[in-house]
Structures are given as structure tokens and as C-alpha cells.
Amino acid sequence: MExxxxxxxxxxxxxxxxxxxxxSDKKLDLFGVAIIAFVTAVGGGMxxxxxxxxxxxxxxxxxxxxxxxxxxxxxxxxxxSKIAHLSKTMFLFDTIGISxxxxxGLKKGLSFNLHPIIALIMGMxxxxxxxxxxxxxxxxxxxxFEKEIYASACLAGGVTYLSLNYxxxxxNIIFVLAASVIxxxxxxxxxxxxxxxxxxxxxxxxx
Amino acid sequence: MExxxxxxxxxxxxxxxxxxxxxSDKKLDLFGVAIIAFVTAVGGGMxxxxxxxxxxxxxxxxxxxxxxxxxxxxxxxxxxSKIAHLSKTMFLFDTIGISxxxxxGLKKGLSFNLHPIIALIMGMxxxxxxxxxxxxxxxxxxxxFEKEIYASACLAGGVTYLSLNYxxxxxNIIFVLAASVIxxxxxxxxxxxxxxxxxxxxxxxxx
Amino acid sequence: MExxxxxxxxxxxxxxxxxxxxxSDKKLDLFGVAIIAFVTAVGGGMxxxxxxxxxxxxxxxxxxxxxxxxxxxxxxxxxxSKIAHLSKTMFLFDTIGISxxxxxGLKKGLSFNLHPIIALIMGMxxxxxxxxxxxxxxxxxxxxFEKEIYASACLAGGVTYLSLNYxxxxxNIIFVLAASVIxxxxxxxxxxxxxxxxxxxxxxxxx
Numbered sequence: 260m261e262x263x264x265x266x267x268x269x270x271x272x273x274x275x276x277x278x279x280x281x282x283s284d285k286k287l288d289l290f291g292v293a294i295i296a297f298v299t300a301v302g303g304g305m306x307x308x309x310x311x312x313x314x315x316x317x318x319x320x321x322x323x324x325x326x327x328x329x330x331x332x333x334x335x336x337x338x339x340s341k342i343a344h345l346s347k348t349m350f351l352f353d354t355i356g357i358s359x360x361x362x363x364g365l366k367k368g369l370s371f372n373l374h375p376i377i378a379l380i381m382g383m384x385x386x387x388x389x390x391x392x393x394x395x396x397x398x399x400x401x402x403x404f405e406k407e408i409y410a411s412a413c414l415a416g417g418v419t420y421l422s423l424n425y426x427x428x429x430x431n432i433i434f435v436l437a438a439s440v441i442x443x444x445x446x447x448x449x450x451x452x453x454x455x456x457x458x459x460x461x462x463x464x465x466x
Numbered sequence: 467m468e469x470x471x472x473x474x475x476x477x478x479x480x481x482x483x484x485x486x487x488x489x490s491d492k493k494l495d496l497f498g499v500a501i502i503a504f505v506t507a508v509g510g511g512m513x514x515x516x517x518x519x520x521x522x523x524x525x526x527x528x529x530x531x532x533x534x535x536x537x538x539x540x541x542x543x544x545x546x547s548k549i550a551h552l553s554k555t556m557f558l559f560d561t562i563g564i565s566x567x568x569x570x571g572l573k574k575g576l577s578f579n580l581h582p583i584i585a586l587i588m589g590m591x592x593x594x595x596x597x598x599x600x601x602x603x604x605x606x607x608x609x610x611f612e613k614e615i616y617a618s619a620c621l622a623g624g625v626t627y628l629s630l631n632y633x634x635x636x637x638n639i640i641f642v643l644a645a646s647v648i649x650x651x652x653x654x655x656x657x658x659x660x661x662x663x664x665x666x667x668x669x670x671x672x673x
Numbered sequence: 674m675e676x677x678x679x680x681x682x683x684x685x686x687x688x689x690x691x692x693x694x695x696x697s698d699k700k701l702d703l704f705g706v707a708i709i710a711f712v713t714a715v716g717g718g719m720x721x722x723x724x725x726x727x728x729x730x731x732x733x734x735x736x737x738x739x740x741x742x743x744x745x746x747x748x749x750x751x752x753x754s755k756i757a758h759l760s761k762t763m764f765l766f767d768t769i770g771i772s773x774x775x776x777x778g779l780k781k782g783l784s785f786n787l788h789p790i791i792a793l794i795m796g797m798x799x800x801x802x803x804x805x806x807x808x809x810x811x812x813x814x815x816x817x818f819e820k821e822i823y824a825s826a827c828l829a830g831g832v833t834y835l836s837l838n839y840x841x842x843x844x845n846i847i848f849v850l851a852a853s854v855i856x857x858x859x860x861x862x863x864x865x866x867x868x869x870x871x872x873x874x875x876x877x878x879x880x
Contacts, residue, residue, distance in 0.1 A: 290824045290825055294824075305724070309516060309723060309724070310512070310516065310523060310526065311521075311522075311526065312519075312521040312522075312726075314725075314726040315725075315726075316724060318791075319724065319725065319787065319791050322788060322790065322791075325790065325791075325794075373526065374529060376529065376532065377525075377526050377529075377532075380532075391603070395602060395603065395809060396805070396809065398605070398812070398813065399605065410497045410501075411497055516723060517719070517723070517730060517733065518728075518729075518733065519726075519728040519729075580733065581736060583736065583739065584732075584733050584736075584739075587739075598810070602809060602810065605812070606812065617704045617708075618704055
């Protein structure tokens with residue numbers, strides 16, 4: 260599936276830029292920016308591969324990830340002020356990247372004969388953990404834990420993928436449908452500021 | 467040893483609740499709470515298994531951990547205000563969990579033919595690292611490094627286990643004795659506010 | 674190469690002391706200090722070995738690392754106030770340690786038949802990641818990302834090593850030359866307060 264590989268690389272590029280932007284806002288030097296861009300882009304897949312013992316892990320087995328991240332750092336260095344005006348494009352790339360990362364991680368988990376629930380978690384780790392690492396390394400509470408419906412979108416997309424897998428539908432169609440679920444939920448969530456509930460009060464707290 | 471498995475699950479439940487409580491105090495959303503509960507409960511065993519190359523790692527090889535964590539998150543969501551009144555029960559569960567995690571980790575290390583010192587460290591990683599991850603992800607200095615005699619209790623229990631292993635004592639008795647050492651030290655330490663010394667001054671500092 | 678093993682141990686000792694000093698400044702207890710010293714000293718090699726699937730990983734396969742770290746913690750506990758006056762000696766040890774860690778990590782990567790670029794990154798991870806872990810666990814933005822030319826020095830030394838490898842030069846001479854490049858760049862950078870540029874502005878920002 261060549262197209263998915265291309266989207267995987269685009270997603271890597273988008274994630275690397277998002278890491279580079281956060282790092283440069285924190286006034287890290289060029290090297291720090293490159294490291295944060297790197298962990299944001301490949302951190303999720305790296306953790307997944309270490310956990311399921313899939314060696315060589317993602318960026319060790321395929322140098323194109325490193326080249327893509329390098330290009331993203333140079334791109335950010337040259338065009339930082341311009342990128343600010345492209346926030347919608349960036350958001351789109353990022354969202355497509357998330358959806359592809361989720362489904363590729365899930366597929367990899369299934370190909371390692373993991374239980375579907377574990378494969379689903381591997382998909383989510385692939386999509387989410389890079390951003391968590393970015394935030395931990397720049398000393399923030401991971402964004403994902405606070406505001407974004409991001410992880411829930413990945414979960415919904417992964418469940419869609421697994422469910423459709425039981426029916427006699429072509430792999431490609433399932434992939435596109437499940438990816439669309441992730442993209443649509445995230446776009447709607449951001450547009451309408453949807454959030455998950457918090458555990459502030461419980462059923463028995465008096466108002 | 468069926469009983470130990472049950473206690474392992476109870477310990478996992480207690481750790482997951484402790485993670486969920488910290489996360490909800492930090493106002494994370496439901497998803498963030500679930501992730502923090504997850505890493506608190508299985509983070510220690512996960513790191514141990516990755517370091518000693520024991521695949522499939524803990525929660526990948528046994529889905530009961532995930533189900534337990536899920537139950538703990540739902541439980542916390544429903545009964546948060548009630549749990550506050552159960553702090554002694556929680557502390558007991560947590561302490562039993564720590565002692566079992568330490569000894570199961572140590573045993574796993576020995577079963578992988580690691581040197582006893584390394585196996586001891588694996589026991590401690592199993593018991594302690596989940597809490598460290600919880601604190602790093604919620605952007606706090608890990609509690610374990612600052613106040614608790616927690617890790618020392620695990621160390622003492624592990625040394626007890628290894629020492630008794632040289633004598634002709636039944637495995638079950640050794641396990642119970644070593645676990646008791648951990649529980650007793652921790653209870654006494656918390657009751658009397660015992661702390662390890664800090665490196666503020668040294669032998670040559672003038673008072 | 675016996676000498677390199679000795680320098681590896683000296684570097685481990687220096688890294689462990691640097692970790693212990695940071696941890697005791699943060700008022701961690703003795704146990705916390707030991708853990709931070711441990712991760713600072715072996716964290717880089719540990720991550721490298723997990724990523725390239727080199728089991729048993731560094732400190733599990735060779736107990737001398739643990740003994741060295743233990744000695745460093747005791748040493749720091751006894752002589753903290755004295756060490757402050759030895760900052761130049763410590764800086765020298767630390768710098769030598771970095772250069773040896775970089776090159777040993779790179780060599781290990783090559784011996785695992787990794788692509789030279791990946792091996793180079795493994796060298797840098799070996800040298801740098803222990804300090805990153807130290808800073809994350811003590812809740813600071815990793816120093817390496819902000820001020821030090823540290824990682825660039827490792828990069829330059831690694832590239833020197835790889836380049837000379839193409840010529841018919843003795844392994845030992847290459848090692849010494851590449852290590853010298855790292856030491857010299859770091860000493861010069863610290864002496865003259867050199868820094869990498871930051872991505873504050875870009876080519877198109879009006880001054």
C-alpha cells in the first residue's frame with residue numbers, strides 16, 4: 260500500500276514540525292529542537308516497537324524517517340514565521356498523520372498476533388506517545404491529558420477498523436473509513452471545543 | 467501460587483486507583499486519568515520486562531491487568547468522594563501491592579537467571595517505577611525521591627527474600643515473611659514520619 | 674582495549690557524581706540520590722541497548738557499573754562540600770566520559786551492523802540521554818536542550834570517527850583522535866560560551 264507509506268511520511272513531517280515549533284517556543288537551541296522534533300515524530304512508533312519486541316524498531320529499520328525529520332527541522336528553521344499562517348494546513352497534516360499512525364500501529368499489532376485490544380492500544384500509543392514525550396521533555400503536563408479529544412478520536416477510529424475487519428470488506432476501504440472517523444471526530448471536536456468529562460465530582464457529591 | 471496472583475491483581479487495582487486520584491486532582495480529562503492509572507499500575511512491570519527482554523511484557527501477555535485497570539478507573543469515576551474516606555484501606559491495599567510487586571519482580575529476575583543484585587533491582591523497579599512515571603507525567607518531582615521510605619522498605623523485603631532463600635525454608639513462607647517486612651517497615655515509617663537522610667551537609671561541613 | 678574500559682568506568686563515576694549532586698541540590702533523600710545517580714550514569718547506554726535489542730543491556734550484563742555508581746554515591750555523600758572545589762577535575766572527568774560514551778556507543782552500533790547514521794545517533798544517545806533523564810526526573814527542562822554545545826561536540830567526534838574509519842588508520846589512533854575532537858570542542862565551547870543558534874526569528878522576519 261504505497262499511498263499509506265506516503266501519508267505516513269507526511270504525518271512524520273507534520274509531527275516533526277509540531278515538535279520543532281514547541282521546542283523553539285521554549286527557546287531550545289538548534290540541537291534541542293532537532294531532538295524534540297525527532298521524539299515527537301517517531302516516539303510513538305518507537306515505544307510501540309520496543310513494547311512488542313519488533314526489531315529493528317521504526318526509525319532504525321527505515322532511514323526515511325530520519326531524513327524526513329531532518330527536512331522538517333530545516334523547514335521550520337527557515338520558515339518559522341510563515342508556518343504560523345499555515346495553521347489550518349498544519350492541523351490537517353497533523354490530523355491525517357494521527358489517523359494513519361493509529362491504524363498502522365494497530366495493523367502492526369495485529370500482524371504480531373496480539374489480542375485486538377492490545378493492538379488497539381498499540382495504535383493509540385503510536386499516535387499519541389510522541390506528543391506526550393514532546394511535552395514531558397519540554398517540562399509541560401502532556402497536552403493530551405488536558406484538553407484534546409485526540410486520543411478518543413484514535414480510539415473510535417481503531418474500533419471502527421477492528422469492527423469492519425469482521426465483515427467481508429476490502430482492506431483499503433476499511434482503512435479509509437476508519438481514518439475518516441478519526442479525522443472527522445477530531446475536526447468536529449476542535450471546531451466545537453468538545454472535551455471529555457473530568458473526575459471532579461462524582462455521583463454522590465452534593466451540588 | 468494462586469493467592470499471589472490474586473494479590474497481584476489487588477495491588478494493580480490499588481495502584482490504578484492511586485494513579486486515577488492523582489490525575490483527577492490535576493484536572494486531567496477521563497482519558498488522561500485512564501492513561502495515568504494505566505502507567506501507575508503496570509509501568510513498573512513493563513519497564514522490568516523491557517529491560518530483561520521478557521516478551522510478551524506484563525500487560526501484553528495477560529489481559530487481566532487491563533480489565534483491572536479499567537475497573538479501577540470506573541470505580542474512581544463513580545466513587546471518588548467516597549474513596550477519600552477509605553484512605554486507610556487504600557494505603558493497606560497499596561502497601562500490600564508494593565510488597566507483592568517487589569517480590570514477584572525479584573522472582574521473575576531470578577527465573578531469568580539474573581544476578582541476585584540485578585533481580586533485587588528488578589523487584590524495586592516493579593514496585594516503584596509506576597509511581598515515578600505517574601509523577602513525571604503529571605509534572606511533579608517523583609514523590610518517591612522526596613519523602614517516602616517506600617523504596618527502602620522494598621529493598622529490605624527483597625534482601626530478606628534473598629537471604630532466606632539460602633536456607634531450607636519453604637518458598638511460601640519466605641514470600642510471606644519478606645512481604646511482611648515490607649509492609650511493616652512502610653507502616654512504621656509512615657506512622658512515625660521516618661525519612662532517609664539527605665545529602666545537605668557532609669562530614670566536613672562546619673555547623 | 675583495556676584502557677577504554679577503565680575510561681568507561683571513570684566516565685560512569687563522573688556521570689554518577691553529577692547526578693548525585695543535582696539530586697542532592699533538589700533535596701532528594703539518599704535513595705532518590707542513588708536512583709538519579711544511577712540513571713544519569715547508565716541511562717544513555719540502557720536506552721541504546723533497549724533500542725538496538727542488545728541484551729543483556731549494559732548494567733545487567735556487567736555489575737561493575739552498579740559498583741561504580743554505588744561508590745560514587747558514597748563518595749558524594751562523604752565529600753559533597755569538597756567536590757565543589759574540584760569542579761575543574763569533575764568537568765574534565767565528565768568530558769572524557771562523554772567522549773568515551775559517544776565512541777563506545779557508536780562502535781556498539783556498528784558492531785550490530787547498523788547504518789553509520791544510526792550508529793552515530795546511538796553514540797549520541799549513549800552520551801546524552803543519561804543527563805536528559807536526570808533532568809526530567811528532577812523536573813527541569815533538560816540542560817542539554819538549552820545551553821550546552823555538548824551534543825554538537827559528540828556529533829563532531831562521531832563524524833570524525835566514522836570518516837577516519839574509511840582510511841587505513843589504526844583503530845586506537847582513530848579512537849583517540851575522535852575523543853580529542855569531542856573534548857576540545859566542549860572545552861572551547863564552555864570557555865568561550867559558544868551556543869548553537871535558536872529558532873527565534875527566521876529569514877523573513879523583519880528586524
